[in-house]
Amino acid sequence: MTDKNSYEVTAAEIYEIIEESPTIRTLRLKPEKPIPFKTGQFVELTIPNIGEGPFTPSSSHNIADTMDITIMKTGFVTEHVHKAKVGDRVGIRGPMGTHYPIDEWKGKDVLIMGGGVGMAPTRSLFLSLLDNINDYKSITFLAGARTPADMIYKQHIDGWRKIDKVNFLRSVDRVPEGEVWDEEVCLITKLLDKISIDPKGNPVVVCGPPVMMKFGTMDLLNYGYEENNIYLSMEKKMYCGIGHCRHCVIGKYYACKDGPVFTYDTIKNEENIWE
Ligand SMILES: Cc1cc2nc3c(=O)[nH]c(=O)nc-3n(C[C@H](O)[C@H](O)[C@H](O)COP(=O)(O)OP(=O)(O)OC[C@H]3O[C@@H](n4cnc5c(N)ncnc54)[C@H](O)[C@@H]3O)c2cc1C
Ligand code: FES
Incomplete structure (x- = not known):
């Protein structure tokens, strides 16, 4: 808006x-x-x-x-x-822009995938859902970073994991010498193998670097998620933020005013959506 x-x-x-x-x-x-x-x-x-x-x-x-x-x-x-x-x-x-329709998600199992600094927008979503946790069936957060040092919000994880109905899984791509990590070492998308959510009718949100958004979406489709339930936060380059400069176009859409939140079915046929 x-x-x-x-x-x-x-x-x-x-x-x-x-x-x-x-x-x-x-x-x-x-x-x-x-x-x-x-x-x-x-x-x-x-x-x-x-x-x-x-x-x-x-x-x-x-x-x-x-x-x-x-x-x-x-x-x-x-x-x-x-x-x-x-x-x-x-x-x-x-x-500015569109938001996650969380009122429509009441009673559902909500899955969130946040990679790198993509954990920032998804933390807002996660905290907003937590404020009314009883409205949702469950909240699963899959968080990924390149290394343990790159993982953000470390100080909050133990507290979040104690909350009933919350499942918080984290992975790093690699553990450099001298860093300590006792959770998963894999691409964030592999964390899908560790959860069991019925994908039919349930929403999933993906935010992260373009390569993660692309392969994450493909893996979610394979997992059984429906195209209209995959919510993507499209962080295209922006200048004006209000639909005037065309810096942010995704085919016929403007990421700044028609997005940044799109469902996959809305933009899947537009050109170069993952760039
Ligand atoms: C809707 C939206 C929400 C965003 N939310 C966050 C957020 O919560 N936290 C965060 O750290 N970043 C976020 N970004 C990205 C952030 O806007 C850019 O990283 C920032 O504007 C870069 O400015 P700069 O002058 O430091 O970099 P520049 O000197 O302009 O560019 C440096 C590098 O950043 C890349 N870059 C520039 N603009 C963007 C952009 N809009 N998106 C992605 N890469 C860009 C360039 O390609 C270049 O490689 C968001 C972007 C959008 C569109
Ligand atoms: S940022 Fe200017 S049109 Fe979207």
Whole structure:
């Protein structure tokens, strides 16, 4: 949805920074006024005198007076995000785009696959579901990272695993010498072999690097998930965020206003969806 919030910038103060991995940190923000959003939507985060970029909140959508955003260092703007300090001020424009239709998922087994920094948008979804856990039959989270050091939200895992109806599995691609890991060592998609969910009629959400989104979707189809129940968070390159510049096109769709959340059946016939 594009509305007046898409243009208006709300100032926010960084009140805490959590270093999640060598390249990923979570900014905990206190906006000057509440920013209500629905999980899956994104905001444009402005670093004053530097620039802005699209990021999905990683906190629950049931909290509007603070917002967490988990950000990987990849280039110019995000380098500056990683130089920011507690007390610095940033700007937030939005929320924008589509969200996960979690009200339609009541009574269902919800599966979430988050790879790398793709765990950030999916943490927002997970926390929003946890707020009303009794509405859902179960929540399974499959989390993947390249190495143990790259795995984010480590400090929360034990607590999440104690919650009734939650199954939280993690894998890393490899364990470099000197790092410790006693969970799975495999591609995140192999974690599907470790779960038993009836795929018919149940939703699954996938967010991560393009290669994981592609092969994850293929594996989910093989597992028996239906195309209209596979929700993809499409993080295409964006500029305006409001449907004007065409930077984010996926065939006939704009990732910024028709997405970023799409079901696989909606976009499967568009060109180059995994690029
Ligand atoms: C809807 C949406 C939600 C996002 N949510 C998050 C999030 O929660 N956390 C997070 O860390 N990142 C997220 N991203 C990606 C983030 O926007 C980019 O990494 C960031 O804007 C890069 O800016 P930069 O100036 O640091 O990098 P640049 O200097 O512009 O580019 C550096 C590298 O990042 C790649 N890149 C640039 N823009 C994007 C983009 N939009 N998506 C993917 N790769 C990009 C470039 O190809 C290049 O390889 C999201 C992107 C979208 C579209
Ligand atoms: S980012 Fe400009 S049209 Fe989507």
